[in-house]
Amino acid sequence: MEYGSGGAGSPSAGEHDASDSQEKRKRYHRHTSVQIQRLESMFRECPHPDEKQRLQLSRELGLAPRQIKFWFQNRRTQMKAQHERADNCTLRADNDKIRCENIAIREALKNVICPSCGGPPLNDDSYFDDQKLRLENAHLKEELDRVSSIAAKYIGRPISQLPPVQPIHLSSLDLSMSCFGNQALVDHVPAHSPSLNLDLLSAGTSSLPNMPYQPPYLSDMDKSLMSDIASKAMEELLRLVQTNEPLWLKSNVDGRDVLNSDAYERIFPKPNSRPKNPNVRLEASRDSAVVLINSLALADMFMDPNKWTELFPTIVSVATTIQVISSGMGGSLHLMYAELQVLSPLVSSREFYFLRYCQQIEKGTWAVVDVSYDFPQDTHFRSHRRPSGCLIQDMPDGQSKITWVEHVEIEDKTLPHRLFRNLIYSGMAFSAERWLATLQRMCERLTYLMVTPNSTRDNPGGVISSAEGKRSMMKLAQRMVSNFCASIGTSSGRRWTTISGFNEILIRVTVHKSSNPGQPNSVVLSAATTIWLPTPPHTVFNFFKDETKRPQWDVLSNGNAVQEVAQIANGPHPGNSISVLRAFNTSQNMLILQESCIDSSGSLVVYCPVDLPSMNIAMSGEDTSCIPLLPNGFTILPDGQAEQEGDGASTSSNGNRNKGRSGGSLVTVAFQILVSSSPSAKLNMEVTTVSNLIASTVNQIKASFTCPT
Structure with missing residues (x-):
């Protein structure tokens, strides 16, 4: 039907325009x-x-x-x-x-x-x-x-x-070392021993560290910023490694490399650096050494926090990877958290949130750089790591040349303990020298782990009959040393309580959950004290290593002599070894496992009673993870005073680290005893026992070196 322009029923012009406009509005295109x-x-x-x-x-x-x-x-x-x-x-x-x-x-x-x-x-x-x-x-x-x-x-x-x-209370002392005789130790009650009810949960150990700040979720922008920071840090590290003057000057005192602060600030200006803090001081050091490991294997160990901790058990107490930012042919970038320690409860650990960037510079050459990453939400100042790390270059015969740089900012909220003040302020406590000396010794240990026992130093009595037995013993000893190092540090918020033993010897004690297999309901009471001896560190180490002098300091042996029934070499230095000892006139079912190690930065003597069936398991090459360990021992550090030539401890060919210490020694004595959980009693008896044990040991050591008690 069509409508004309003027027929009946046809819309008017105005109505027609309105209709057309409405149709246009309703009309649309469907794609x-x-x-x-x-x-x-x-x-x-x-x-x-x-x-x-x-x-x-x-x-x-x-x-x-x-x-x-x-x-x-x-x-x-x-x-x-x-x-x-x-x-x-x-x-x-x-x-x-x-x-x-x-x-x-x-x-x-x-x-x-x-x-x-x-x-x-x-x-x-x-x-x-x-x-x-x-x-x-x-x-x-x-x-x-x-x-x-x-x-x-x-x-x-x-x-x-x-x-x-x-409330949790502990009692029922179970001294694993009681077979060596310690009954007389309980007679001397400390005059100022407090009534202790220590919080076990706060001191418990965990496979994951209790980080003081939990980093937030990382966005792509955060990761991009981290990559940029890591790249710039790598450039700075390579220049610090490869440049001498004017960045690094030789010390007239000991020949070590000293960072020229003015040249550093001029070459690496920091326009967005934090405001100056009068309590913040800088520590910078550089050193180099040759180690028995190739560059690729070492770079891999640095990027694995567990392997890194095992490589530096005396320095790294806690390490974890928070997130892998990137990985691939261009390099690996990890966000990490770590706590570094000096083996004494008198020295606070250093905490770092940092980026670790590992990159292959060329064939056979790797660089690993660490640089602190500051979270804006975290206002608590911790140790700040400026670009630090190492350059690893392959050499013949599977060796590598390592050049190491340490550069950190430290805030001293309180003065370090007077015994450690010189060691810390000199920069030696966490220096590049200490890192390299430890790395050199541990790489030697790894090399000796693979050597078949055939030398006169190795297994002199023929007790360890196979390479599997040797490796099993070395792994058991390594776990013992790691346990000991973890027991005397201040990492992961472990709280130490100071008590006074007899002769007014100040002793620090703490408790933590036992990590030993087969002891799920037990806790460990750790106690330690540090003394100064006016004797060079290598002389003190030789004293503890001498079997004939053991009755002079080992109060648990009740003056009985010991006999070495097996020995495993840990390195070329005769002091680096693992020994199996038998104490005379004591239980024939108990032996002593002992590891001693020494390098230019210090030394350790760690020992632990192990029953004969467990020792046979280790010597036969079987799995030793089920063997419980409760180690005791000593750490020996230089006191940070003057230096001179002639320390026989150094095995490095590097001239800087051939300089021995003519000052005294800082000796930390540490014991652990096993206590079981009980709902009624307190720790007083256990604390009394272990404090008297340490005090007696300290007095006998001082008497051996003719020091006043």
């Missing part, structure tokens, strides 16, 4: 599936196409350029709205989760026992109003995570599921 697929594909590649790209799409799809333009505008608006909805959902979910966690925290904190008074914490209802809830939520969440991780380690449940905490 085909092929067009939509092509547009979506282009949108994924380029959400903002330019005019040339829109014209190309227009020709391909048969659409007007204006349609193409509007489609992309609408698609961008749609994507933005979707992202906003997703973000809103995520924020709402996170907010609900945090509120639930806060409720759980409040319930958990109701069961907390105050460590000072033993009572419940004060309750303030106004504390939980909305405003304070938001302000304190982050802090409470961090505290709950820390406590829950400890509880889950030993109890298997988070703290929110635990019943009210009961």
